[in-house]
Amino acid sequence: MTFIQTSPVSHAQHHAYPVMGSLNGMEIALEFGTPQIQQAEAAVAGVAEFSAFTRFAVKGAGAAEWLSAQGITLPPAANSWLMQDSTLVLRLGNSEYLLEDQFVTGHASRLAQGPAPVGAKLYPVARSDAALVLSGQHALSILAEVCALDVAAELANNQRLLMTQVANISVTLLSQTLNGETVYRLWCDGTYGPYLWHELTAMAQEFGGGPVGLSFYFK
């Protein structure tokens, strides 16, 4: 592709003058400050954006069979996830699957670039997620303000994911270990991305944290 895609969240980030960069054809915020500042904020309460990662999703009663045939390992239970190579495989409810490559390449890119899925009861799902990461010692406190669930307990089995509401909008939520730290991953419809980013960063800033660029996680 010869053009640069816009991140769904970018509108809410401009005022912080992040250093932007391109990943998978999408312009994305790489740095919101010096590495020291990013480090400190991420440790207190950081919000980062991973929207530029490649995603691939299918749903329907035939989705599992088709994905298996494509060599994808499927999470055995509804609302759980696993990491296959460097691709997150999320099982959303019973019969919907979302694959997300962590950083650049992986199974999601492979399937996305392959022929469109064909099969009975198999429906591709176009997505434009705002994909966010919430980190730091106050991450759970922020989630306690915006989510009614006992997130820590619900995600104690760290292969589980939650389809719930955060700040009154629908999200998919799980906890993951990145750079040795437990962080919370959130996916919401991209059109809610600026709103969610704004609210989460405002709360993070109240704790002395703030927005964190992608390069903090992928140097």
Add this chain to the structure above:
Amino acid sequence: MPLRLLKYALSRKHPAPRFFRDCTEPKKSYDAVIIGGGGHGLAAAYYLAKDHGITNVAVLEKGYIGGGNTGRNTTIVRSNYLTPEGVNFYDASVKIYEGLSEELDINLFYSTRGHFTLAHTESALRTMRWRAEVNKHVGVDSYVVGPDEISKACPQLDISCSGKAPIVGALYHGPGSIARHDAVAWGYARGADSMGVEIFQNTEVTGLDIQSGKIKGVHTSRGYIATNKVLSAVAGFTPRITNMAGVDTPIVIHPLQACVSEPMKPWLNTILVSGSLHVYVSQSSRGELVMGSSLDPYEVHSTRSSLDFVEGLTSHMLDMFPFLSNVKIVRQWAGMADMTPDFSPIMGTTPVEGFYLDAGWGTWGFKATPISGKTMAATMANDQAPELIKPFRLSRFEDYDLTGEKGAASVGH
């Protein structure tokens, strides 16, 4: 100090005699039985006696008088509805209300404050204009005003609503009033009682005696009462009574919640309603802010309170009045609203001869109390609904001829 009060105080006759007798032993039969000792039922009894000379009437109240939605609403009286039928009807109610304190000789604290329905979008403003035009047509004082006029009437209101939902205009309705809701029930009870109507509290209807499609009597916790005319005026309990009568209706019960603040010195002189922010608020004569919101989103036959109601309401109140952060909510409560598909009441005769329905009062029952009493009394006396309430007949649903107050509520883009 008004002379009346002095006279009253010095007369040494106080306490005044009972407002109404303490009836416990019903007679074997009555010319008419009214189920429900709320404002509507008591008003119907009053007008049956006063307008139609029918005084051999029993009012049966499961709890205490005025204990249902009469005592649970936010006491707003207005007539700025959308349909000509609705505006005519509620306007007739307002006109009775204006002289009701004198008629019933009880101070209802009927306080005309002016009523603003705020519009936060152009499309909402169009609906206000629609209502204003219909109101004007019927002769009711309503017109659309701009933000400046709203500010003039309520300078404390943040017209931008904290930047979240700027107000672009409002429907102003001069006759909009508030009143002391309990006193309306007490006044009608006293008036009815004085003409011979018997009011039975703690008396529950357990069944209806219907033979060959005609009402013959009611079974109650105080025994059987024979009668040829029964009015159901029980708001949130309507489906239970209509079930006894075998009459199907579209009524579904949703709780409607409200809350009240600590008293403070008067500052809010108008009644404000914001449909988009789901807020209506006025300041009572006691100084409390009386606040309500939209209906609970699902059916429950209960008056429990919910936290999310008061969280949402206060959040929007702060958008409108950012200085209220530390003003405290003292109490929240709820009523059971009997909702209809078109947001208009269901009044008049039913397929059961002699069984009359005064129902579907949703969130608009208090303001209709006098006129519903008057028209239902006429319906019972003549076995025929007067013209004013024909648009609200039960059969309108079967006829696909709804009286669309909901038309305004669901207009989007």
Add this chain to the structure above:
Amino acid sequence: MSKRLPQRASEWLKRDKPISFYFEGQKYQAYEGDTISSALWAAGETVLGRSFKYHRPRGVLSLANHDVNVMLADGTDTNMRGDVLPVQDGMQLTVVNTDGGVKNDKKRFIDAISSILPVGFYYKAFHTPRSLFPFWENIIRKSAGLGVVNFNYPRELKRKLHTHCDLLIIGAGPTGLTAALMAAPHGVNIIVVDENAQAGGSLSYDLGGSDESAKRLADLLAELAKYPNVTLRTGAYAAGYYTDHLIPIVETTGITKVRAKAVIVASGAFEQPPVFRNNDLPGVMLATAAQRLLARYATKPCESAVVFAANKQGYRAAMDLLDAGVTVKAIVDLRAEGEPCSLVDAIKSRGVAIYNGACVYEVLPAANKFGVKGAVICSYDEASAKPLLHDRFTLACDGIIMSAGWAPAAALLYQAGTGMRYEKSAEQFVPAKLPAGMFAAGKVNGIFDLAQRLQDGARAASEALTYLGKQVPSVTVDREYIASPSHPYPMVEHPKGKNFVDFDEDISIKDFVHAAQEGFDNIELMKRFTTVGMGPSQGKHSNMNAIRILARIRQLPVERIGTTTARPFFHPTPIGHLAGRGLHPHRLTTLHGWHEAHDAEFTDVGVWKRPAWYRRAGLEKQQAIYEEALAVRKAAGMIDVGTLGKLEVRGPDAAEFLERFYTGSFKTQKIGRTRYALLLDEAGVMVDDGIACRIAEDYFYITASTTNAAAVYREMQRWLQIWQLDVGLVNVTGAYGGINLAGPAARGILSRLTLRPLDDASLPFGAVCDTEIAGVPARLIRVGFVSDLAFEMHVPAGSAQHVWNALLENGAAEGLRPFGTDTQRLLRLEMGNHLIGQDTDGLTQPFEAGSEGAIQFEKPFFIGQRSLQIIARKPLNKRLVPFTLSEGYQGETINECNLVIGADGNIKGRVTSIAFSPTVGRFIGFAYVDPANVAEGAAFNIRTDSGSLVMARVAATPFVQLQSEA
């Protein structure tokens, strides 16, 4: 005169942190840890406030958050409760609702004329003549209310957090702490909350002349501190109970919404005042208030006290008074039997006279009623509740310490649906049937003896643990009373009254008698008529006595009277706390930043923010809209339609599904073509419309309106469940951006960005295809909503900006301009397209809107079909028609919603859309009119805002002459 005692072991004061503050203009010293009331009382001040109705001087009553006559303002905030609010250095406090200050309140005259203001007086006056009511109302309103609101009070952000626990214990007194300690070893997650600044409850003040309480408290806290699974939160009150054990805990900093698996309510009891003349004077206070003053704030309630008791608490308080050096003149015990406990001997041995079967008949006020100067004491006949004046005598004193009984702090239990019963041996309502997961222990459960309370805490813990699935031994508690903790009727009649039951509202015994005589003899009616319990303390010190009085009046047992309904909140709770952050979600397309940068005026469309029009230097709104519209008519314009609902319907039964869901026919639809999709509800009312694109045999792509998209998708999902067709639904609303490019130059502009032939033969009106635009994979639809030549492009949301930019660049030469929703409305009107939601309302059916053409009646089924069959046989009441005003119309502006008036003067309909079309050169619109009068050219009258009639004529559409390509 200072009443401050030397430092005490139990006190909460920080003696090393002295502070000063101002009250009513006077400077006072205090310590950190004082409340406003304790600081003033320690300084010798007695008049801390005025009563609401009669403006009587008031001091300390409970020191437990229901001294609502001590309400203060500090210049910023108001209605601040002196009895519990910590005093802060530099505070400048005044009493609310006085006229001339708390000492010289000019309104105190009302007390003298109170006899002409009997209960409910305001129902009986001021309403005749009607014309004078506003005058009286103004006076009444001004005298009502408490503090004056500060319109500049800052909006405060209070966080609201959700938290979860296995066991929530409400009350950190001996009962609650014991319960926590018993449950802690079982690995459950426990939260203990207490509204007081420090834990301990009665252990922190009810010393009873010994240091045992303090030791026990220290032990309990030390033990509990060993358990990391126990969180103790003080200064935190449980504000209410909500369904499924949701309990908001309110602290200064915010609210924690606790979702507990089990709840132990160990909230104690409110001490209730005995009722006697002048029981409200400053210096008359509850025994527990005196004990709180002594223990927590090292402050003497008075120098010389008469204790008016009817239970053990009075004797314990007497011991504490004696220990602090207060002279106890006498204990006056209402009970003929007197107090059976061993404290009696100890007290007697200290020279205190005890009068059994006696009462305080009245309190003698000090000058200006600023305090107490003595008590008139006489015998009392318990059976008749009558004072026996033959032996009355007076004791000089400056304080009356009263203790006659309790009311359970059972609000949360009631709210949870607990069935309560009246326990005669305790003269108290106690829980009889608790909801699952709710437990009650201690005083709220009618258990007062300390040892029994500890046992009861353990019992509740054991039951809660069992409920939580733990195996624990059961604990039993003996409910034994040597004497009842509460007196059944602690009322002393007095011909001159002023024996107060409700201090918030100044209601005395005779008010209840009068109310009952007037017929308000049901507890709820009595509450409403007298306003008992309706003040800011919500009946905490008054409801129980009101029930007892009513029971006596009606000669019924107390349990037959029942209680009024307990509602949230337990204590008044600030709006800012409840509101929290106030989240308002909104959706933005990826083009939002561009719109902002190009001066768009935004409008809220459902949850979306959309450009309504774009500001242009030197142009008014209307002119800007005209220019945007003219660009579309003369060259090209484009609008961000990314907000449109975009739904995919896939699978072998896709066409069948749509045939049932929408009114049109889709089985015959050709691949690569679009059809209009109209959705009705089951009553035949128009709900939404859009277009259905057939992408493949088994694949439809549907648009829905911006505001209805979510609901339409939801309904599709629901009907699919019912119909069980082989269909898959995908909501791709947010995944794709959308751009509508319209106008005669549109084809030329677009053709430079795609290889796809765009001519009428290759891409006729109503065609759809998948192609690439500016290198982006796009779904291209030939539409006609705003212009006869228009292309709608749906592209991945992230690529919308690229396509938008490419179009702008390519169209600049032709005069391509962006337009907003206001302009879109005008353009679609010019095209003669009505808009669901604007030209229809919540009850409009297709025959009224003239949408019959969109309905395939012959299909076996579609939603709303059967209702339409019924409606079709009924006469039509109104019909939507396009109309124009006369050419060159210059009269009064016609507005949307102006009415269409028939010859008979009745309403026939209304204008739903109207605009001046710069292209047509006249006013055009839609209106509902008499269905008998819809032929093209038929005239009808529209009434303007001012009431004049303007003639309009039914017109043909489209209003604009279809234009050939530029």
Add this chain to the structure above:
Amino acid sequence: MKLLTCPVNGTRPLSEFVFGGEIRNMPDPAQASDSAWAAYVYNRTGAPGLKKEWWYHSPSGTWFVAERNTLTDQVARTYLYGQEDKA
């Protein structure tokens, strides 16, 4: 806030759900009289009791059935439509 259990996603606060009303059986449109059809469209079982209702879990887009007592607000059970037997 009330809790409700989505058969797929588990127990959630009510704010995550949309109420879809009572589940009512549609009469055969071809057979039903006008008044029977109007009754189906408008009338409801308004009296309190145990009802089968539609509920929708918004974050996951799941419709399911709840058997709920509208007087006590107690939910007896929830299950996916058509899977009553498995509940």
